[in-house]
Amino acid sequence: MPWITRGLRHGVVTTRWPARDDAYQGSWRGVVDAIPEDVPTAERGAIEALCPTSAISADDEGLRLDRGRCILCGYCVNLRPDLFAWSLGAATAVASRTTLVVPARPETNEAIDATRDELAARTKMLRRSVHVRHVDAGSDGSEEWEILALLNPVYDIHRLGIFFTASPRHADILLVTGVGGTGMLAPLARTLEAMPTPPVVVAAGTEAISGGLVHPTYATSGGIGGALQVDVWVPGSPPSPFSLLHGLLLAVGRLT
């Protein structure tokens, strides 16, 4: 009995995001931006070497940073604040792998829109009843914490009609974390096989996108992209709950 009053006593703690702004979401260091600038040839090697996961490239086309490789260690931001900066906000998920490379190449915009439209058309029927099956394909355990956080009252993902399901047969979305450990590729394929078609696959976290710092070893893949057709990419090591939420909403075309 005391639990009923304990539950009511604290009022509503749930965020209204994405319908309304959320201060925490807006202040979150979700990804790193590369400031477009010509880098002198002599400095290029040193700038690329700043990054432990080779996310930075500096060549004649300019400076680029692959958010799909970035593990948010902040080395580049701390050492070269003139070239790199934190980008605030947790709305970091994208529907195409190339979009994760910033600054974006202008010619890719059309293709990106087409990808996003195709995904939205595919998931239109899901509306406000979306079931997600999570599979850990070799994560470090932190991604699972952030996914579980979506169920706490602060994020309360149920308010958006999104639910986690135990059975792949009930699942619309496959949410995959981890580097694509070789031991998980077969179970991952079996899970996908058991899902209704067409499935929507979300790669959650830098490790699931590119393998991050853990890849390469004899037992990892560079993310899950080689094993599955990924629809949504959520960068971060691990991605924050808001970023994961953004990725799921993007997958079902519920973002304007």
Place this chain on the structure above:
Amino acid sequence: MSAQLEQPAGTATERAWRQHVVDRVESGDRFAGMHGTATGSGVRLTAVVSTDDGFDLIDTELDAETLRYPSLSAWLPAANWYEREICDTFGLRPVGHPRLDPLVLPLGNDSRPRPRPGSAASIPRTTPDEAALPLQVLGAGLFTIPHGPVRSGVFESVEYLVETPGEDIPHVGIRVFAKHRGIERRFQDVGVHDGVLLAERVEGIASVAHALAYCHAIESLAGVEISRSAAMVRVLFAELERIANHLDVAMKLCDAAGLAVATARFGVHKETTMRLIGSMCGSRFGRGVVVLGGVSALPELSAGEVGHRLTDLEAAIRADVAPLMRTPSFLDRLRRTGPLSADLARTHGALGPIGRASGFDDDDRRRRPYDGYTWLDVPTAVVVPDGDATARLRVRWDEVCSSFTLAQETVADLLDATDTTLRVPLGAAPGRGVGWAEAPQGEVLYIVELDDDRIVRCKPRSASFHNLVLFHDVFAGDILTDFPFIEASFGLSIAGVAG
């Protein structure tokens, strides 16, 4: 009583090595792990044994032709999983091992190349062979319920084979290999400084503790003392990590008991804790804070603000713990569930809250203090002998209280700090160092071997690896519906086990 080791396996040197390790443990030291290192001439086996103020590494060298060595497990059951791991990664067979099934990398075919950590030779991409593990269920009417590797819910991948006649659980098989990432070999490819980032990803929910243990190993080699401010910042993040982990366990226990409001309340407290960590450093897991030689920065919040938030959080948690520990429908599910005997906890050297809940306590923060703990007074832990899930939860609540006390003390210390050095430079120091830190799950050990500025071998030994094997022994009289309680009460991470 001194064990007489008469089985004629291995050379005289190898048998002497085993006798030495066994003698040390019989004299009261704790067996803390064992690993192999590929060297130019073969394999070096290293047993790690605790001392009063650190750890001893006891080596024996096997030459390249040697494929067998005398097993420790018959005398030291705690060595069981370590020898299985060494068999998987080196292909070395311990003679006399009670049950040498594959653990982290089942290959089936002996001729496939093994990872051999320490070796620089590249090995091809390796896929574990699921069929290489024996499936054997013995007993009238017994059948197996496989849980995993894809679990029902948001879990890390692991397969529990629950053998049951329908209700009781006479045996649980544990298969952790699905998540194996080969992370020990990966350490050899990253630089010494980037190794901290990799250590944070060995067991993500204990990022700070892993980073600390890794740094301690290298700092001890270089012989540097970090500044007092840096030492205090390290403690602050380590204690917040402990609070978040214990709240996670409480949340999962409440969820298993179907207490929706309590699950929600502890979920909110955990979120508040992780947001506090995140607003101090930009990472909700405290990543990037610990660096070699100190910390990367002071908390981004003022010490006073951190103190206020800690006070509020502690009051909020206490207000929910009190009714939880008086809720009969919850306590009934935990009482006498998953009992670990005091004898087994002591002989195994059970780490962290699991050990303390069965009367065995060897807390590195008190016994082998490091960083800020050398100045702080770590409150004496509650050590209870009951060994059940209730005891483990009581120990965790006690640790949460002492974590708040310690965190507040670091905040007070940072407010008065005059020394503003955060990071001292580290010179190159070849050799082999041992580092340790008390993670929320228990002691984390790192054995790091450096050659100038390159990692030759890095062996992380998580508390999860050492403790998970005890899962076999805690199902006495428990039934299927107790399983989630027992699993949650252990509070371990599979990433730290599978490697």
